[in-house]
Every structure is written in structure tokens, then in C-alpha cells.
Amino acid sequence: MDLQLVTPATITQSTPAKLLLAGAWTTRGLDAIGPQIAALGRAPGSAMVVDSARIEALDTAGAWVLQKLLQRLRGEGEAGGDVQLLDLRPEFARLLEVVGQATVLPAAPAARRSTSKLEDLGRSTVAVLEQALALLGFVGEVALALAGCVAHPARCRWRPLLYNLRSAGFDALPIVGLLSFLLGIVIAYQGAGQLRQYGANIFVADLVGLSMLREFAPLITAIIIAGRSGSAYAAQIGTMSVTEEIDALRTLGIAPLELLVLPKIFALAVALPLLTVFSDVLGVFGGMLMARAQLGVSFGEFIDRFVKAVSVTSYLVGICKAPVFAMIIAVIGCFQGFRTRGGADSVGRQTTRSVVQSTFLVILADALFSVAFSALDL
Amino acid sequence: MQSATPPAEVVIELRKVSTRFGDHVVHTEVDLQVRRAEVFALIGGSGSGKSTLLREMILLQRPNAGTIRVLGVDLQDIADDQALALRRRWGVMFQHGGLFGSLTVKENVGLPLREHTRLDDSLIDEIADWKLAITGLKPEVGAQYPAELSGGMMKRASLARALALDPELLFLDEPTAGLDPASAGGVDELVRKLRDTFGLTIVMITHDLDLLWQVADRVAVLGAGKVQGIGSMSELSQIDHPAISMFFAGPRGRAAQAQAGQQTAPAAGRKS
Numbered sequence: 173m174d175l176q177l178v179t180p181a182t183i184t185q186s187t188p189a190k191l192l193l194a195g196a197w198t199t200r201g202l203d204a205i206g207p208q209i210a211a212l213g214r215a216p217g218s219a220m221v222v223d224s225a226r227i228e229a230l231d232t233a234g235a236w237v238l239q240k241l242l243q244r245l246r247g248e249g250e251a252g253g254d255v256q257l258l259d260l261r262p263e264f265a266r267l268l269e270v271v272g273q274a275t276v277l278p279a280a281p282a283a284r285r286s287t288s289k290l291e292d293l294g295r296s297t298v299a300v301l302e303q304a305l306a307l308l309g310f311v312g313e314v315a316l317a318l319a320g321c322v323a324h325p326a327r328c329r330w331r332p333l334l335y336n337l338r339s340a341g342f343d344a345l346p347i348v349g350l351l352s353f354l355l356g357i358v359i360a361y362q363g364a365g366q367l368r369q370y371g372a373n374i375f376v377a378d379l380v381g382l383s384m385l386r387e388f389a390p391l392i393t394a395i396i397i398a399g400r401s402g403s404a405y406a407a408q409i410g411t412m413s414v415t416e417e418i419d420a421l422r423t424l425g426i427a428p429l430e431l432l433v434l435p436k437i438f439a440l441a442v443a444l445p446l447l448t449v450f451s452d453v454l455g456v457f458g459g460m461l462m463a464r465a466q467l468g469v470s471f472g473e474f475i476d477r478f479v480k481a482v483s484v485t486s487y488l489v490g491i492c493k494a495p496v497f498a499m500i501i502a503v504i505g506c507f508q509g510f511r512t513r514g515g516a517d518s519v520g521r522q523t524t525r526s527v528v529q530s531t532f533l534v535i536l537a538d539a540l541f542s543v544a545f546s547a548l549d550l
Numbered sequence: 551m552q553s554a555t556p557p558a559e560v561v562i563e564l565r566k567v568s569t570r571f572g573d574h575v576v577h578t579e580v581d582l583q584v585r586r587a588e589v590f591a592l593i594g595g596s597g598s599g600k601s602t603l604l605r606e607m608i609l610l611q612r613p614n615a616g617t618i619r620v621l622g623v624d625l626q627d628i629a630d631d632q633a634l635a636l637r638r639r640w641g642v643m644f645q646h647g648g649l650f651g652s653l654t655v656k657e658n659v660g661l662p663l664r665e666h667t668r669l670d671d672s673l674i675d676e677i678a679d680w681k682l683a684i685t686g687l688k689p690e691v692g693a694q695y696p697a698e699l700s701g702g703m704m705k706r707a708s709l710a711r712a713l714a715l716d717p718e719l720l721f722l723d724e725p726t727a728g729l730d731p732a733s734a735g736g737v738d739e740l741v742r743k744l745r746d747t748f749g750l751t752i753v754m755i756t757h758d759l760d761l762l763w764q765v766a767d768r769v770a771v772l773g774a775g776k777v778q779g780i781g782s783m784s785e786l787s788q789i790d791h792p793a794i795s796m797f798f799a800g801p802r803g804r805a806a807q808a809q810a811g812q813q814t815a816p817a818a819g820r821k822s
Contacts, residue, residue: 198716199663199666199716200666200667202667202673203668203669206670206673231716232681232716233673233716236673236680240676270747270748514651514695515651515696516651518651
């Protein structure tokens with residue numbers, strides 16, 4: 173049954189009126205038969221004999237090819253003589269008969285329309301607008317559910333909320349901490365060379381403190397959480413909608429938004445600011461280590477300067493972005509999850525989208541915050 | 551392909567197969583033989599290890615002890631190339647279809663051919679169309695994606711894919727579960743036709759009493775980790791054992807039996 177043991181199927185035209193078929197007419201022996209069949213010709217008007225005594229094996233694929241060959245030869249004969257198939261083994265003949273019966277001709281292949289560039293552009297624009305509208309609708313639904321939850325606090329689901337708080341918050345501490353620490357080191361290290369030139373070593377505290385607390389800590393935390401929890405939300409809800417679990421919830425009278433979305437939003441809105449604080453601490457600590465190693469600024473001096481340089485406002489400006497980022501991440505993750513249709517590959521696609529879109533929107537929101545804060549002189 | 555052929559060749563042979571999941575014992579020394587060109591059904595209550603046994607036959611799982619030989623090849627310590635050669639000789643239809651969601655139905659059916667043969671794409675498409683036709687699907691279905699199909703169509707498409715490489719052996723996991731009676735009847739007919747025209751050996755797991763009475767040549771009843779009885783449905787109906795009689799007692803069991811009795815017995819009625 174090895175590939176090597178199969179004799180390839182062959183056709184030889186010994187005389188114009190005689191074809192010799194040989195070899196294994198099976199899926200594994202048929203690779204080279206196409207050109208041979210195409211090369212065959214038939215003199216019109218004469219009878220033709222197809223000798224199949226040397227066919228060693230025949231399966232449905234082979235029978236299909238043989239059937240097509242015979243049909244073609246018969247068609248080419250025009251008014252001419254008959255085409256006879258000789259010496260086919262009885263078991264093969266039966267198979268050929270089965271194939272012959274079923275020769276329903278494939279329906280016209282679905283016409284694949286070619287689309288113009290303009291049409292493609294239009295379609296993708298409409299798709300983007302439609303998605304934006306759907307997102308707006310989803311935000312509205314979430315807001316309604318939220319209002320319902322506020323009006324009837326008994327309907328709040330604490331267990332999933334606490335679970336999400338742990339999985340999105342507590343479990344993310346190591347990775348958020350490590351990356352913030354490294355980020356703090358990098359900022360201090362990059363700044364060290366410049367500051368040393370001017371003898372302004374002590375200002376490393378300003379550099380690290382302001383950049384970490386105002387910008388980098390909230391941003392890096394939000395991006396990590398978008399990749400870590402936002403994708404998980406999309407994948408979880410997406411898989412649930414593929415396996416009809418979402419429909420099952422609805423029929424059981426449980427609002428999927430209340431069970432699946434609100435706890436995630438609440439949990440993230442609490443967890444992300446806390447994670448940002450944690451990121452602040454470790455980022456500044458990283459900068460502090462680097463300041464001592466590279467610039468000879470001791471911990472005491474660093475902290476002295478830090479307290480003077482970084483106002484409480486700077487700290488709060490950073491923290492107050494976090495709940496907004498949390499909303500974006502949780503809403504986009506859940507929204508893309510609910511848009512999953514079909515099967516496994518759709519889950520993958522929506523998960524990717526959730527990460528890309530929430531990262532994009534987080535950075536966009538951060539830019540808007542910068543504009544707003546500078547207008548407010550904060 | 552007559553049932554009266556001299557000593558039938560054994561296609562699948564299980565000897566003293568035992569399976570455990572941790573402390574949970576699924577099979578203890580199961581012995582079983584499936585002969586060529588017969589329709590063999592595995593039945594048993596939930597959790598009796600039917601699916602596990604099927605998975606062991608198709609190399610998805612290994613038993614803890616015992617030997618399984620399929621088409622003359624011992625599955626224990628099978629080499630990779632041997633396993634590949636063996637896998638080309640059988641087709642499996644999964645309970646939920648197992649169709650690939652990112653491919654159209656026709657691409658799903660053509661996939662084994664594209665993967666394992668060097669045929670032309672156009673020929674593969676034609677063969678896929680035809681296999682779909684054999685299983686009773688309309689040609690338009692080929693262009694659809696599995697997510698757009700109904701349960702019955704999904705099973706048929708899955709069967710078409712299992713048949714793509716002209717297997718000698720066909721495994722069906724619950725071929726009629728979740729189908730309406732008309733579609734289920736169609737599957738009965740289809741299974742019989744496949745066996746008769748292509749001489750296929752068919753192993754199936756089913757709870758469908760009609761399928762058991764009308765199509766299955768031999769049935770093995772699994773219970774308490776062992777084969778409790780084996781034989782045609784009419785032979786099994788004579789055995790008095792709780793694991794077996796549950797398939798014959800009850801209104802459904804009796805109705806299916808009565809209906810089968812009106813027609814000829816399944817083993818003899820095949821060639822009519």
C-alpha cells in the first residue's frame with residue numbers, strides 16, 4: 173500500500189482504433205493521466221475499442237476519469253462507430269456502473285464576480301461605518317444594563333466580578349511590574365547621558381517621575397491589559413456565541429450583558445487604576461536604581477528631588493486616565509466577542525481585532541487627554 | 551460482497567483491550583472482531599466507553615493494555631509512516647462533523663485528495679462534487695461554508711469527506727443523532743448503499759434503533775467495561791441481560807423490532 177508500489181495508470185493508442193489501458197487507476201496512480209487523455213484523438217466515423225484488461229486497480233476517482241474518457245470518445249465519434257470497452261473485470265465494471273448512474277453534472281460553478289477597486293473601497297468603508305454604528309449600539313446597550321444594575325443593585329453579580337478582578341488584576345501584577353520596572357530603567361538610562369553632559373544629574377528624578385507617572389505607566393499598563401485581558405474577553409465571548417452558550421443564556425432569562433460584560437467592565441475599572449499605581453511604583457524604582465548606578469544619585473537624593481518635582485496633580489493625571497482605558501479595553505473586547513459568527517477562525521479574527529482596536533483607541537484617547545490637559549494647564 | 555462468502559476476513563481485531571483514565575476503568579479485556587464488508591455497530595449506555603473504543607481503533611488514543619489490529623496492522627508501536635498509510639485507508643465521520651470552518655464544503659471534501667495525491671485541481675473538484683452527490687447533497691452546497699449548513703447536511707458533507715480517498719473502512723460516530731426522521735432514514739439507506747456498492751466495512755456507534763435493526767449486520771453491546779453480547783439484533787433480542795435488554799424493552803425498542811419483523815430480517819434482506 174506504499175506510494176512506491178503503485179504502477180501509474182497509462183493509456184497507449186496502439187492503433188488509431190484501439191486504446192490500451194493499464195496500471196492502477198486509483199487516486200495514487202492517476203497523477204500523470206491528464207495529459208495522456210488530452211493527447212488522445214479519435215478518427216471520426218470509425219469504431220473504437222478500449223482494452224481495459226490490464227487495469228490492475230480501480231477506485232472511484234479512476235472510474236470517474238474512465239467514465240469521462242468514454243463519454244468524450246463517444247461524443248467525438250459524431251455519427252460514427254461505437255466505442256467498446258473490453259475485458260473490464262466484473263468488480264470494476266460494477267463500480268463504473270455506479271459512477272455512470274451518479275453522473276449528475278455539477279451545477280454551474282458559482283460565478284465569482286470580479287470587483288473593481290472603487291467597489292472594494294466602497295464596501296470596506298461601509299463595513300467600517302457599520303462596525304462603528306454597531307459599537308455605538310453596543311455601548312448604548314451596556315449603558316442601559318449599567319443603569320439597570322445601578323437601579324437594582326441586587327442584580328449585580330459579585331462572583332464573576334471578583335473572579336475578573338483576580339484574573340485581570342491580581343494575576344497581571346508580575347508582568348505589569350516587570351515591564352514597568354524595565355521601562356523605568358530604560359528611561360533613566362537614556363536620559364543619563366544627556367543629563368550628565370550638563371551636570372544636571374539630579375534632574376533624572378524629574379525625568380523618570382513625570383514621564384512615568386503622567387504617561388508611561390498608564391499607557392504600558394493599558395496596553396498589557398488589552399493584550400492580556402481584552403483578548404481573553406473576546407475569545408471567551410466569541411467561543412460562547414459559536415457554541416450557542418450566549419443563546420442559551422438568553423433563553424434562560426439571563427441577560428448576557430449583565431453576566432458577561434458588566435462584571436468585566438467593573439473589574440477592569442477597579443483593577444486598571446490599581447495596576448497603574450503599581451506600575452508607577454516599580455517604574456520609578458527602576459529609574460532610581462539606574463540613577464544610582466549611572467549618575468551617582470543616591471536613593472535619598474532621588475526621593476528628595478522626586479517629591480519636589482512631581483506634584484500630586486501629575487500623579488492624579490496619570491491615574492485618572494486608567495478608568496477610561498479600562499472602559500475602552502473591556503467594551504471593545506466584549507463587543508468583538510459578540511460579533512463572532514461561524515466557527516473557530518472567526519474567533520481568532522475577532523480576538524485579533526479586539527487587541528488591535530483597543531490598543532489603537534487607548535493611544536488615541538491618551539493623545540486626546542494630552543491635548544485636554546495642556547488646554548487646562550494641568 | 552455477499553454475506554454468505556466463506557470464512558469472512560477479519561478487518562479489525564481487538565484482543566484483551568483495557569483502558570483506564572486514572573482510577574476510572576473504562577474497558578477490561580475487551581475482545582472484538584469486525585469482518586470485511588459488514589456493518590458493525592457498537593452500542594451501550596452513556597459512559598460505557600463506546601467512543602473511547604472507537605478512538606482507540608482510529609489511533610486517536612492508546613489503550614492501557616491489549617492489542618488492536620486494524621487492516622492487519624498492529625496499532626501498538628506503529629511507526630509514523632505506517633500510521634499515515636493506514637489513515638489513508640479509512641475514513642472517519644465525527645459526531646459533529648469536524649468540518650473545517652475556514653474551508654468551503656467542497657474544499658473540505660477535496661482536502662484529503664489535495665493532501666495525499668497529486669491529482670489535478672479540476673479533477674479533485676469534480677470528484678468532490680461527485681462525492682457530495684453520492685451522499686445526497688445538492689451541488690450548490692459545495693460552495694457553502696460549514697457554518698451555513700443544517701445538522702443533516704453537515705453529517706452528509708462529513709461523510710463525503712470521509713469517503714474522499716475511497717477508504718476500505720468507514721467509522722461513523724452517531725451518524726443519525728440530531729437528525730429528523732426523514733434524514734435519518736436517508737442515512738440508513740446511504741450506509742447500506744455504501745456497503746453494497748463499494749464493499750465498505752462500516753463500524754458505527756449509534757443509538758438509533760431503526761438503524762440498528764435495518765442496517766447493522768452485527769451489533770456489540772458494551773456494558774460494565776466488557777462486551778456483554780454480540781450478534782445480529784434478532785440474536786441479541788433473545789439474550790436476557792439488563793445491559794442488552796434495555797435496547798429491546800420499552801416502547802421504542804419494541805416498535806423498531808416490530809417494524810423490522812415486518813420486513814425481512816436485516817442480514818437476509820440486503821440484496822433484495
